[in-house]
Amino acid sequence: MNSTTAKQLDPDQINVILATDCGSTTTKAILIEKINGEYRQTFRGEAPTTVEEPAADVTVGVVNAVTEVGELAGRKLIDDNGEIIRPAQGDTGCDIYISTSSAGGGLQMMVAGVVREMSAASAKRAALGAGAIVMDMICSNDKRLPHEQIQRIRELRPDMILLAGGTDGGTLKHVVELAELIAPAKPQPRFGGSYKMPIIYAGNQEAAKLVEEAFDDDVKLMTVANVRPVLEMENLAPARDAIHDLFLEHVMAHAPGYNKLISWADAPIMPTPGAVGNILQTIAEQQNINALGVDIGGATTDVFSVFDGTFNRTVSANLGMSYSISNVCASATLPMILRWVHLDMDPRELRNHIKNKMIRPTTIPQTREALVFEQAVAREALRLAYIQHKEFATTLKGVQQQRTVGDTFSQNSSGASIVDNMKLNLLVASGGVLSHAPSMNQTAGMMIDAFEPEGMTVLAKDSIFMMPHLGVLAQVHPRAALEVFERDCLIYLGTCIAPRGLYRAGKSCFRYHIRSHSLKESGEMLCGEMKLFPLDEDEQATVTVEPGRGYDFGAGSGKRKEFQARGGKVGLILDARGRPLVVPTSEKDHLTELNSWIEELQLYPEPALTEV
Known part of the structure; x- marks a missing residue:
């Protein structure tokens, strides 16, 4: 069949x-x-x-x-x-x-575009959205000399190349020059010389004939619609579809045994990250919400987001929990990691732990200290991956935007990130360190600390890393995929409610009133506090918050807001630590607050916290 x-x-x-x-x-x-x-x-x-x-x-x-x-x-x-x-x-x-x-390392691609911030960025978005790891981006303005670019193309052995540049009907010269740079480099595919290197051309359609003439029979050239037909618009779907087709036809067909697997399957085989992105898009569309998903692995961290219907995916290639753990420590710096550690740790032991994790990637923490440290590293890996994602998931650069008088005093919004934590409705975690944490409270704690959600955000985790299966199922049977996603795939941890506004020690942050079948609570949150309230999975609570001046839950500074919060395995978390999250500079004050958060969220229960 x-x-x-x-x-x-x-x-x-x-x-x-x-x-x-x-x-x-x-x-x-x-x-x-x-x-x-x-x-x-x-x-x-x-x-x-x-x-x-x-x-x-x-x-x-x-x-x-x-x-x-x-x-x-x-x-x-x-x-x-x-x-x-x-x-x-x-x-x-x-x-x-x-x-x-x-x-076999998934789908590995190289992208090329005329202008780094425009056509090349659009090509990169198309490749990432299709589930690829982008090995390098060659551009006319990337500061490398032509011979350096040619050398780089020769060194890489990608599965395919995506070439873009120019708007339809625009200048032909630059994109043709780019094709003439790639052609003599004779790029070789990863799986040996038994097939031709696939190149997808998704640039100025009027230049297609000239681009075709630049290449000889050593490559398989496919022309699809322009990823950037006009400056104000991206059209990524045709390039993504072509990537999927070539992934099956070329890359998978040359990997051992895949021909047989392709013949068995009743739907095209998808790259795993592409399928994860697919189910997240389906959920966001069906429920009309903004969603963010993260998959943290041993070598990479993938972040997926759907905001106002726009999908983005990034791969942070050197932010992982085993093969890349040293790079996380170098990028984040040890002091930033240790701000999440409430135990007294020997720096030498920590360095040994990091190196051991790299050479024995499948090991899991055997001591409380090792667990606390690994989860601290995870917070920083996720935080850095999210920063990279926000920098990439932007409005289109190079687009002139109409401005009102009010905009005159604001920064140029062209190229601004479309990721807005205040608009985020659902945050989904997957990957070993998050999915298999000894307690779900720890998973929720890592997500809140790394992503700093604002307003009201529902927290969930992928129970057994089922999202890839459901992503490909959504192509064939959307109803089945959605039912399983909602009932079996997601484990709801609960809801986090937090205001935007800077930390001001000792000041009142907001007042709250919580009403549900089992819960009737009112009180005040001081800056730096966190509170956890039990709220079962099948329970909802009406939460009314009255922020102090300078704090905003989405209705404006100091304005009252009401939420319908859903429960979960962890419950309802109120977070008054401020956004962006800043820890006290005094080590003593910081340790006091850190211990209070850990105790309130019941992150590391028994033995009692006597180490600090």
Whole structure:
């Protein structure tokens, strides 16, 4: 059964869905079944990924993971020939099979554009949105000499190149010069010389013929609609679709065993990050909310956001919790990490811990000190990744904007970040250090400290890293994907309510009134305080806040605001530490406040905090 047939299937006839995600180290499989008219995730299995020797066939790992799911479910999913059984009949087989993949290092791309801040930035957004890691960006104005750029193109072995530049009907010269720079460099694809390097041209359409003439038969050139047809607009979808098509046709087809996997799947295989972005976009659209998702891994941290319908994704390639932990410590600096540590720690031991984590990336903290330190590093990795994301997720640069009299006194808003914490409705966490923290309070604490949400923000985490599976399922069966996302994928931690406004020691920040079935509380929050109130998952509370002058919950400075807060595994958190978050300069005052936050949020219970 091919992908076109899958889309023609009556969604109501799809009762058993099998999905896999082939990661770089682990292949994860989940089973989704229709139970009493609702789709639920029922069983999960995993096995080592087998792209590399000795197996050198990705389907071996897939069959192993699916076999485990089948055994747990009491359902035979693999036949005697090692193939997935379809369609489902009784307790045998599944109706559709779908997959995502980041095995073999995922999708690695190089982008090229005429102006770094304009066409090249648009090309980079298209590549990142498709789930790629962008290895480098070549531009006419990137300060490298032509021979240095050619040398760089030769050194890199990307899976494909995206070339953009010029608005439609604009000047031809610059983008053609860029093509003439890439062509003689003879870029080589990552998976050897058995196929041609794919190049996607998404620039000035009038220059397409000249760009084509610049390349010879050593490359496979595909022309799609311009990513920046006019200065005021981006059109990223055609380039993203072309990246997905070439990812399947070229990159995946040359990785061991993928041809067989592609023939099994009922929908195109997507790069894992592209699928995660896809489900976040679907949720934001369906619920009409602004959402932010983060996936922190061993080597990289991915941040996804949807604000006012605009999707952005960034990859912070050197901010991770194992392979890149040294880089996090160097970028953030040790004092910034230690501001989250309430225990007395030996700097030498910390340095050893960092190096051990790099050479043994799969180890988990064995002591309380190690856990506190790793979670402190995670806060800084997330904070830095979010800063990078905000710098990238901007309004279009190079666009003249009409101004009112009021704008005359403000900074130029062209190129301003579209990420606004006050507008953020849902913050979703995934990745080992967040998903597998010993307590959910710790996950919530790390998210609030790193992202500094403002106004009212719902906090959630991906229960078993199911978002990639659901992202590709959303292409085939949106209803099933949404039902499973809401009921089984997300674990709601609760709600954070915090005002924007600077920390002023000892001053009153806001008054609050909380009303729910089980909770009736009123009080005052002083600057620097945090409070946690129990609020169950199926419970909502009406929270009224009355901020002091200089503090804003979204209605304006000093103006009263009412929220409907949803509960969760952690509860309702009121945060009066100020935004941006500043810790007291005095070490003694800081430790006192840090301990009060840890105690209030019950982050590290027993043994008692006697170390400070």
